[in-house]
Amino acid sequence: MIVVMKSGATEAQVQSTVARVEKMGLKANVIVGTERTVVAVVGDERVLDAPSLEAGDGVAEVMPVVAKYKLASREVRPESSVITVGGFQAGGGHLGVAAGPCSVENEEQIVEVAKAVKAAGATGLRGGAFKPRTSPYSFQGLKEDGLKMLATARDETGLAVFTEVMSPEEVDLVAKYADVLQIGARNMQNYRLLEAVGRCDKAVLLKRGPSATMDEFLLAAEYILDGGNERVMLCERGIRTFEAHTRFTLPLASVPYLHSKSHLPVIIDPSHGTGHTYMVHDMAVAAVAAGADGLIIEVHPDPPNAASDGYQCQDYAQFENTMRRIQKVQKALTD
Numbered sequence: 607m608i609v610v611m612k613s614g615a616t617e618a619q620v621q622s623t624v625a626r627v628e629k630m631g632l633k634a635n636v637i638v639g640t641e642r643t644v645v646a647v648v649g650d651e652r653v654l655d656a657p658s659l660e661a662g663d664g665v666a667e668v669m670p671v672v673a674k675y676k677l678a679s680r681e682v683r684p685e686s687s688v689i690t691v692g693g694f695q696a697g698g699g700h701l702g703v704a705a706g707p708c709s710v711e712n713e714e715q716i717v718e719v720a721k722a723v724k725a726a727g728a729t730g731l732r733g734g735a736f737k738p739r740t741s742p743y744s745f746q747g748l749k750e751d752g753l754k755m756l757a758t759a760r761d762e763t764g765l766a767v768f769t770e771v772m773s774p775e776e777v778d779l780v781a782k783y784a785d786v787l788q789i790g791a792r793n794m795q796n797y798r799l800l801e802a803v804g805r806c807d808k809a810v811l812l813k814r815g816p817s818a819t820m821d822e823f824l825l826a827a828e829y830i831l832d833g834g835n836e837r838v839m840l841c842e843r844g845i846r847t848f849e850a851h852t853r854f855t856l857p858l859a860s861v862p863y864l865h866s867k868s869h870l871p872v873i874i875d876p877s878h879g880t881g882h883t884y885m886v887h888d889m890a891v892a893a894v895a896a897g898a899d900g901l902i903i904e905v906h907p908d909p910p911n912a913a914s915d916g917y918q919c920q921d922y923a924q925f926e927n928t929m930r931r932i933q934k935v936q937k938a939l940t941d
Contacts, residue, residue: 608682609645609659612666619664620645626662630654633832637683646671646682648832673867675824677831678838683869686899689837691785691809694729694766696839697871701936702900704730704768704786705925708915709737710752713759715907720759722922723905727929730786731756731765732902736772737914738792753783760785768811768902774802781808791815791843791878794826804833811873811902813841816854824868839871840864841902844879853881853918856889861896871899877918883909886920887928894932895939903928 609623620636623645627634632649647654656668673679688698696702705723710716710733720731735752748755756767766785771777772793780787786809793799794815803810810830814823823840830838842861844854856879864872874893876886890901906912906919920928 607647607651607654607656607668607670608676609647609668610666611643611645612664613642615643615664619662623659623662623665626659627654635677635832637677639683640685642666644682646676648676673824674821675828675868678824678827678868678870680867680869685869686865687836687869687871689809689839689871691730691766691837693764694786696873696900698899699940700899701894701932702730702871702873703728703903703929703932704732704766704900705903705905706732706768707734707906707912708904708919709734709913710748710755711913713755716755716759717762718907719905720763720765722907723925724763724765726922726926727933728925729765730768730902731759731763732768732788732904733759734914735769736776736780738770738772738790750779753780757783771799771803774798777802777806781806784808786811786839788841789813789826794818794823797829800826800829801833804830804835806835808835809837809839810835811839811841813843813875814845814860816844816846818845820860820863820867824864827868827870839873839900840868841873841875842879843875852879852885854879856880858889858892858896858898861893861898865897872897873900873902874898875902877902877904877915877920881918883918883920883924886918887924887931890928891931891935894935897939901932 624634635646694702705728737747768786770788771780788811791813844856847855876889904919909916909919
């Protein structure tokens with residue numbers, strides 16, 4: 607359920623409504639919109655006394671929410687959320703681009719990449735310090751040393767740092783250095799991790815699991831939102847299908863679908879979504895044309911010799927070309 611406050615309702619009236627919801631044993635989440643303030647009620651709604659709430663000062667009406675995911679739903683927040691992290695913005699007409707290598711390899715490399723992608727127009731720097739790999743013999747990342755290198759690159763460029771956190775125990779450590787905590791596809795349904803980043807004050811990029819339905823994806827986001835962290839971005843990075851011509855199948859229909867169901871920004875990962883460098887450019891452009899709020903793209907100075915995923919990384923020239931094209935498409939859409 608949501609409690610819709612009247613236009614001009616005071617803060618005291620909002621807090622009075624929150625107190626009444628909590629007295630019923632339910633959780634109240636206040637969402638301030640451009641046109642209205644609503645109190646989202648979470649919990650066993652069988653104990654909710656809707657007529658009593660509706661009679662409260664400053665309350666316009668009490669309405670049911672059909673979606674399973676309450677806080678992520680447009681029923682609760684009709685206007686699109688805008689996530690701002692330093693110079694990176696996504697949502698509400700803003701297009702954010704984060705770029706960088708799959709793995710941080712050394713300080714010289716990550717600083718060089720950061721300067722190159724910023725010059726091309728990126729506002730975020732992606733780079734893996736903790737790397738979940740299918741094989742235990744693959745490069746696992748530089749861990750805290752890698753985080754320190756990412757922080758150095760941010761200090762030199764001002765780019766917002768995106769990096770993956772893999773366990774609840776590592777959230778505080780990664781948050782010490784990163785600006786955006788990435789939940790990888792393998793961890794989309796790691797509920798203890800989702801709860802941990804929900805208690806954190808850092809923005810979150812939540813990647814869709816390769817076999818997850820849209821409802822499962824949005825319910826994973828709900829865990830984070832329910833923890834109190836409203837700065838969540840949804841990342842479509844491709845799903846498993848019977849096709850073998852790409853690493854995953856990148857369904858760009860996710861963009862309009864998620865926009866219709868949720869107020870959260872939608873980010874597309876054309877690198878993992880295709881697994882082939884030659885496809886990244888076209889899928890990035892198509893994602894922007896479909897209305898994506900952002901992109902996360904793998905860029906490496908020497909892809910053939912990258913420590914991981916070089917086969918899907920763009921080099922600097924390719925990334926610059928992609929940025930030029932998506933800027934043209936974005937301009938055409940807004941003119």
